[in-house]
Amino acid sequence: EAQVTQNPRYLITVTGKKLTVTCSQNMNHEYMSWYRQDPGLGLRQIYYSMNVEVTDKGDVPEGYKVSRKEKRNFPLILESPSPNQTSLYFCASSLSNRVVEQFFGPGTRLTVL
Amino acid sequence: GQSLEQPSEVTAVEGAIVQINCTYQTSGFYGLSWYQQHDGGAPTFLSYNALDGLEETGRFSSFLSRSDSYGYLLLQELQMKDSASYFCAVPQYNNNDMRFGAGTRLTVKP
Numbered sequence: 001e002a003q004v005t006q007n008p009r010y011l012i013t014v015t016g017k018k019l020t021v022t023c024s025q026n027m028n029h030e031y032m033s034w035y036r037q038d039p040g041l042g043l044r045q046i047y048y049s050m051n052v053e054v055t056d057k058g059d060v061p062e063g064y065k066v067s068r069k070e071k072r073n074f075p076l077i078l079e080s081p082s083p084n085q086t087s088l089y090f091c092a093s094s095l096s097n098r099v100v101e102q103f104f105g106p107g108t109r110l111t112v113l
Numbered sequence: 114g115q116s117l118e119q120p121s122e123v124t125a126v127e128g129a130i131v132q133i134n135c136t137y138q139t140s141g142f143y144g145l146s147w148y149q150q151h152d153g154g155a156p157t158f159l160s161y162n163a164l165d166g167l168e169e170t171g172r173f174s175s176f177l178s179r180s181d182s183y184g185y186l187l188l189q190e191l192q193m194k195d196s197a198s199y200f201c202a203v204p205q206y207n208n209n210d211m212r213f214g215a216g217t218r219l220t221v222k223p
Binding site for chain 2: 040
């Protein structure tokens with residue numbers, strides 16, 4: 001089944017404790033992206049990747065890191081999480097950046113205390 | 114600046130027709146997408162308009178007017194399962210990123 005998977009689905013952590021949210025897609029998509037969703041603000045793009053070893057900042061990259069060492073994986077790293085990073089996070093992928101249909105993962109709800 | 118504006122909430126009754134508007138102000142405009150998101154779920158792609166006019170897919174249609182920087186999603190024969198949030202979005206190929214509106218929460222009542 002073609003899908004985007006994320007882990008963990010739910011995470012409660014404390015300020016300053018490094019964490020990684022994994023994202024994997026099995027559709028051989030070139031383009032992958034991370035979003036955060038907050039009430040009243042919709043989806044805001046954190047980072048995106050055009051292909052392996054090519055990443056760039058979205059609208060709200062502060063406090064986040066990403067890497068794209070393999071085509072299928074695009075982990076989101078929070079080196080020192082803070083309470084303002086409490087949010088719902090979605091990973092998404094598409095065939096390329098010129099394909100407007102993005103496939104989203106199930107989401108990761110992160111709470112930083 | 115770059116922005117997309119859509120109403121925060123819309124309510125309609127089962128069987129009715131509802132229109133969700135989206136106005137945008139972006140640089141390098143290439144087209145307008147629509148996504149649906151049910152509570153607790155992930156956004157799913159509904160439609161994309163690159164050219165002016167109406168695109169129809171079953172009960173859902175999407176319209177774009179580039180000259181007016183405006184588009185809408187039209188949902189016909191509303192069903193209870195259509196209760197969800199709907200987002201307009203623009204791909205920005207110059208920057209290779211995707212910009213979403215804040216979303217419209219549609220509530221369908223019996």
